[in-house]
Amino acid sequence: MTTNAVRAAVSQRQQDSPDATVQRIVVQGRTLAMQLCVLVRTARIHDVGNVAFHGPLVNFIETVDQLYTAEGEFKLQAVGDYLYINQSRLKVDGSSYASYQYLIDEFRSRGLSGFSFTGKLTPPEVKKFVRLFLDVDCKASDPYEDFSTALTKLSVEHLVPMRTIVPQSGTINVEEARDSRKVAKRTFYRAIEATKTVMISARDHRPVDLRKAKRAVQSIVDLILNEEFSLLGLTAIKNHDEYTFQHCVNVSILSISLGQRLGLSKKMLGELGVAAILHDLGKATIPGWVLNKPGKLTAEEWKLMTDHPVQGVKMISKLRGLNDLALRAMVVAFEHHLNVDASGYPKIGDRLEMSLFSKIVAIVDCFDAMTAHRSYRKTPFTPYDALHHMLIVNREKFDPLLMKAFVNTVGMYPAGTAVLLDTNEIGVVVAHNAHDIFRPKVKIVADRDRKKVDGALVDLSHREEGSETYSVGIVSALSPEEYNVNIADVLG
Numbered sequence: 001m002t003t004n005a006v007r008a009a010v011s012q013r014q015q016d017s018p019d020a021t022v023q024r025i026v027v028q029g030r031t032l033a034m035q036l037c038v039l040v041r042t043a044r045i046h047d048v049g050n051v052a053f054h055g056p057l058v059n060f061i062e063t064v065d066q067l068y069t070a071e072g073e074f075k076l077q078a079v080g081d082y083l084y085i086n087q088s089r090l091k092v093d094g095s096s097y098a099s100y101q102y103l104i105d106e107f108r109s110r111g112l113s114g115f116s117f118t119g120k121l122t123p124p125e126v127k128k129f130v131r132l133f134l135d136v137d138c139k140a141s142d143p144y145e146d147f148s149t150a151l152t153k154l155s156v157e158h159l160v161p162m163r164t165i166v167p168q169s170g171t172i173n174v175e176e177a178r179d180s181r182k183v184a185k186r187t188f189y190r191a192i193e194a195t196k197t198v199m200i201s202a203r204d205h206r207p208v209d210l211r212k213a214k215r216a217v218q219s220i221v222d223l224i225l226n227e228e229f230s231l232l233g234l235t236a237i238k239n240h241d242e243y244t245f246q247h248c249v250n251v252s253i254l255s256i257s258l259g260q261r262l263g264l265s266k267k268m269l270g271e272l273g274v275a276a277i278l279h280d281l282g283k284a285t286i287p288g289w290v291l292n293k294p295g296k297l298t299a300e301e302w303k304l305m306t307d308h309p310v311q312g313v314k315m316i317s318k319l320r321g322l323n324d325l326a327l328r329a330m331v332v333a334f335e336h337h338l339n340v341d342a343s344g345y346p347k348i349g350d351r352l353e354m355s356l357f358s359k360i361v362a363i364v365d366c367f368d369a370m371t372a373h374r375s376y377r378k379t380p381f382t383p384y385d386a387l388h389h390m391l392i393v394n395r396e397k398f399d400p401l402l403m404k405a406f407v408n409t410v411g412m413y414p415a416g417t418a419v420l421l422d423t424n425e426i427g428v429v430v431a432h433n434a435h436d437i438f439r440p441k442v443k444i445v446a447d448r449d450r451k452k453v454d455g456a457l458v459d460l461s462h463r464e465e466g467s468e469t470y471s472v473g474i475v476s477a478l479s480p481e482e483y484n485v486n487i488a489d490v491l492g
């Protein structure tokens with residue numbers, strides 16, 4: 001880095017507050033990633049000498065220039081399913097998702113995690129770089145090595161490729177895990193969209209079409225019957241903006257998983273899933289400021305809140321084509337806050353035995369709500385603490401047998417729990433193991449010195465062949481805030 005570049009970087013940093021600096025880098029990083037994507041895509045169609053390549057080339061060089069002036073040397077890297085500019089993750093949204101995914105796939109097929117930008121770029125350098133990038137034989141035994149050697153040979157100095165971290169032996173096949181996670185993610189986000197449509201139409205008194213929601217639930221059932229447990233991991237990421245809708249989907253996923261554990265038929269699982277999605281439909285009638293009120297609710301507001309089971313029944317009764325499924329959904333909407341000891345609401349005495357579906361939804365509803373960031377609670381319970389709170393403090397409220405089945409469904413350390421391992425590393429639980437609820441699958445996120453790493457995915461139920469003992473075990477569950485662990489980065 002030249003003295004001038006260092007000076008410029010330092011002076012830019014001195015002008016900005018730390019937050020503003022991060023924000024600026026993220027905005028420029030997004031531009032850079034989008035432009036790199038356009039550059040590669042254009043070069044697939046036109047030669048780099050073609051006039052069509054000129055615009056994308058100039059834009060890309062300009063953005064690198066700006067970033068390098070402000071930051072000095074910087075990196076654009078894919079970690080898991082996200083792109084990072086230095087340490088900052090680029091936020092995915094509707095317009096960037098496809099471009100980011102394109103780059104991540106292009107990097108991955110060449111054994112690259114990304115690039116380090118070590119200086120300002122010139123047009124000839126970028127042209128050589130793009131040509132070589134497209135010429136890489138992705139089927140070669142080490143495409144990264146071939147690419148890196150070719151860049152050096154042609155004196156491309158300021159775009160330095162970085163190798164993907166290779167998983168260690170005894171760890172899970174990362175590629176396989178990633179593919180199935182993609183399918184799970186698509187299903188998950190589709191279900192959220194479908195729920196949004198249902199809830200908003202119900203709120204606005206428009207006719208509610210349940211077909212999309214039913215299809216989404218069917219896909220969830222299929223994935224869970226195929227033992228695709230990464231869906232459970234997705235329920236542990238709580239998106240503040242969309243939480244109302246996501247909560248309904250989370251409750252549906254967790255209910256279906258618990259139902260599968262109980263051996264319910266596929267048809268029953270479908271009905272349970274739809275009833276679960278609709279369990280809070282009555283909340284569509286409550287104003288947002290009451291739902292999100294940070295302080296204590298007044299008597300009147302509380303009345304509105306506790307009326308949502310009854311409102312839910314009314315709304316479901318208006319759905320077109322009233323059938324068995326709608327009746328089941330009404331029962332769940334009405335009963336899900338009753339509690340088996342009749343301590344909940346609506347107050348109807350203790351003579352009503354809750355239905356099986358309602359008891360299932362009541363458990364997973366409470367678990368999901370406890371682990372969410374809510375306006376009235378500073379820090380949410382970790383999944384581990386929520387589960388233990390329900391097992392000890394709230395045990396009277398839930399059906400004990402179903403509670404046991406729930407523990408078997410999510411494991412003693414549910415997905416999204418940060419754990420200290422006996423290797424002194426820190427991991428995040430990504431999925432449970434149905435055959436051993438104390439030994440989940442864990443992604444390593446910090447090494448022994450608490451340094452952040454994009455570590456291996458380790459199955460804690462794994463034993464070396466012929467050995468009686470396990471390779472790695474859990475010492476304790478941790479609070480992610482205390483150790484600066486970002487759960488969404490790992491599970492998203």
Ligand SMILES: [Fe+2]
Nearest residue numbers: 279280336337
């Ligand atoms: Fe509710």
Ligand SMILES: [Fe+2]
Nearest residue numbers: 247279280365
């Ligand atoms: Fe709920």
